[in-house]
Amino acid sequence: GAGVSQSPSNKVTEKGKDVELRCDPISGHTALYWYRQRLGQGLEFLIYFQGNSAPDKSGLPSDRFSAERTGESVSTLTIQRTQQEDSAVYLCASSFSRSSGNTIYFGEGSWLTVV
């Protein structure tokens, strides 16, 4: 596709259940990012993948959060035993490389509501 694709666009889940959010980056983009955005606020960095390098997981808020990326393609963000404070928009972004001249493109996000 032309842009960063995320699914599902909306997810309502019960507290304690696990959820998986998927991101399909722009073809050819080696860098992939996950951010979290609470309502009306700025974005919170979660994790960053760059090619075959070890991911930067320093933003993951707890061990209930994990993410994987297969090569330079799809990434999955998993939240285990969801809590109400996990409710937010989870945004994925990609860029051509980690070079400073490359624009980061965001997807439309996955709205997660934990009830």
Next chain:
Amino acid sequence: TQLLEQSPQFLSIQEGENLTVYCNSSSVFSSLQWYRQEPGEGPVLLVTVVTGGEVKKLKRLTFQFGDARKDSSLHITAAQPGDTGLYLCAGQAGGTSYGKLTFGQGTILTVHP
């Protein structure tokens, strides 16, 4: 931990007025970006500033990066209702931290016709 303080958080103005949004930090950034976000969509990059003291213009929008690369401002001249949205600044530390953008809290701008 790098922090970006963005102000004001809310701005409600009439069409034709001018406005400025500020982004301040005690940390130095290798670059600073401004994004605009519409409801239900992801942020869209407006501009990247890299050099201390740099000024970039995008039609009625003027972006400035502070000399010390710790702060930035976005000035909109003669605001239009179409400028309504959430404006976000984001700093990039560079080096091994590249890619980990630090975002400000955002400014919700409403321009009334």
